[in-house]
Amino acid sequence: MQNKKHFRPTKAIINLDAIKYNVSQLKEYLKPEVQIMAVVKANAYGHGDVEVAAAAIESGATMLAVATPEEALHLRKAFPDIDLLILGYAPVSFAPFAATENITLTVFSLEWVQQVKELSLSHPLKLHIKVDTGMGRIGVTQIDDLRNLYNEITVSGKLLVDGIFTHFATADEEDDSYFHHQVSRFEEFLSSLPKKPRLVHAANTATMLVKDQTLQYDAVRFGISMYGLAPSDYVKTKLPFPLQAAFSLETELIEVKKVQAGQSIGYGAAFTASEPSFIGTIPIGYADGLIRKYSGQHVLVDGIRVPIIGRICMDQCMLLLPTAYNIGEKVTLIGKQEEEEITIDEWAKKGDTINYEVPCIITSRVPRIYYKK
Numbered sequence: 001m002q003n004k005k006h007f008r009p010t011k012a013i014i015n016l017d018a019i020k021y022n023v024s025q026l027k028e029y030l031k032p033e034v035q036i037m038a039v040v041k042a043n044a045y046g047h048g049d050v051e052v053a054a055a056a057i058e059s060g061a062t063m064l065a066v067a068t069p070e071e072a073l074h075l076r077k078a079f080p081d082i083d084l085l086i087l088g089y090a091p092v093s094f095a096p097f098a099a100t101e102n103i104t105l106t107v108f109s110l111e112w113v114q115q116v117k118e119l120s121l122s123h124p125l126k127l128h129i130k131v132d133t134g135m136g137r138i139g140v141t142q143i144d145d146l147r148n149l150y151n152e153i154t155v156s157g158k159l160l161v162d163g164i165f166t167h168f169a170t171a172d173e174e175d176d177s178y179f180h181h182q183v184s185r186f187e188e189f190l191s192s193l194p195k196k197p198r199l200v201h202a203a204n205t206a207t208m209l210v211k212d213q214t215l216q217y218d219a220v221r222f223g224i225s226m227y228g229l230a231p232s233d234y235v236k237t238k239l240p241f242p243l244q245a246a247f248s249l250e251t252e253l254i255e256v257k258k259v260q261a262g263q264s265i266g267y268g269a270a271f272t273a274s275e276p277s278f279i280g281t282i283p284i285g286y287a288d289g290l291i292r293k294y295s296g297q298h299v300l301v302d303g304i305r306v307p308i309i310g311r312i313c314m315d316q317c318m319l320l321l322p323t324a325y326n327i328g329e330k331v332t333l334i335g336k337q338e339e340e341e342i343t344i345d346e347w348a349k350k351g352d353t354i355n356y357e358v359p360c361i362i363t364s365r366v367p368r369i370y371y372k373k
Helices: 016-029 041-045 049-058 069-078 092-101 110-117 143-154 177-191 205-210 344-350
Strands: 011-015 035-039 063-066 083-086 104-107 125-130 159-165 199-203 219-222 247-252 255-259 277-282 298-301 304-309 317-321 330-337 340-342 368-371
Touching: 011 016, 016 035, 016 049, 016 219, 016 368, 035 049, 041 049, 041 069, 049 063, 049 069, 063 069, 069 083, 069 092, 092 104, 092 110, 092 125, 110 143, 110 159, 125 143, 143 159, 143 177, 177 199, 199 205, 205 219, 298 317, 298 340, 304 340, 330 344
Parallel strands: 011 368, 035 063, 035 219, 063 083, 083 104, 104 125, 125 159, 159 199, 199 219
Antiparallel strands: 011 247, 247 330, 255 277, 277 317, 298 304, 298 330, 304 317, 330 340
16 A cells, blocks of 8 residues: 555555556557556546556556646656647747747647747647547537648647547446547548648547547557446446446545434534444545445445435435444445445446546545555
8 A cells, every 4th residue: 555644544545556457458458559548637637646656657557648737747756758738728928938848739720720830839739630520529510620720730839739638428328329430530630631640549449449440540548447347337348347436435434423313413403213223333435435425335245235314414425324334344336346346437326427527526525545466
């Protein structure tokens, strides 16, 4: 265990060996010349960006991708030499910093390029053009606009078209019709360019794992499954190799009390005991990312599933226990105990959301403890 000093028993345990396994398995699966871009935005989906990036690079990733300038600058301090791409919008004012720090920016606006050309840049600025083939977010939508943007960049000695990419909206679904529409549209964009950039990339996790391998192009963006999670139930049934989950969440009992039938627990007296019961309190709440919608979700104590009862508080919540456990008894919210396991997917179903969101919203006051052999 790699540890910063902390006292609160609530912690997230990140298995870096799982990250390394998932990346190495993907590397074996991909065509040899295809690069792996490890997506570590949002603090590596809540796992810890620097630590996850290091494990991914060690296992074969050659590029990193983030969403914001701040994320990029944070990672550049730890990794001064690796290719680093901001997938999202970066303001014109960040361009000089990106050029100095060798951070590649996503571009989709002619006006943005024209404004950047007026700036004083200490080094050439690498750009990846984003084309919108049907996602409806950022990106060039017309071939003429792509050509104009490409020409505006290439006539400048300060700017370099290093790549072009798109993003698929339905790659994790069984119905391929819209996906193939986007693929065809992307190929039209590519064929309209006078010269192919160094890097063409379109494959998100679902695309690289369950779609045609010709769509790997020059690089793939390895996101959710780098952390051991499938992008959807459909993809989970089609995986070319098993995944290892990297995220566990645990705490311990800080109080156990016996209540009588008719006694209520927590805010709003939302739970009332129907018989004499043992109630356990654990130090984790919605300020840690355990949102109130998770009330009723099971956790593990002594290898046994027990429910969260009543309303989840800001810093604590209560469990209905089968017996009077000792203070300090380990409680696993996500992960394994004995023969039982509670997965992130289970929490996502309880919260009526996707597995991506569950680790992302576990806040920074929950320390990340890193494990590797």
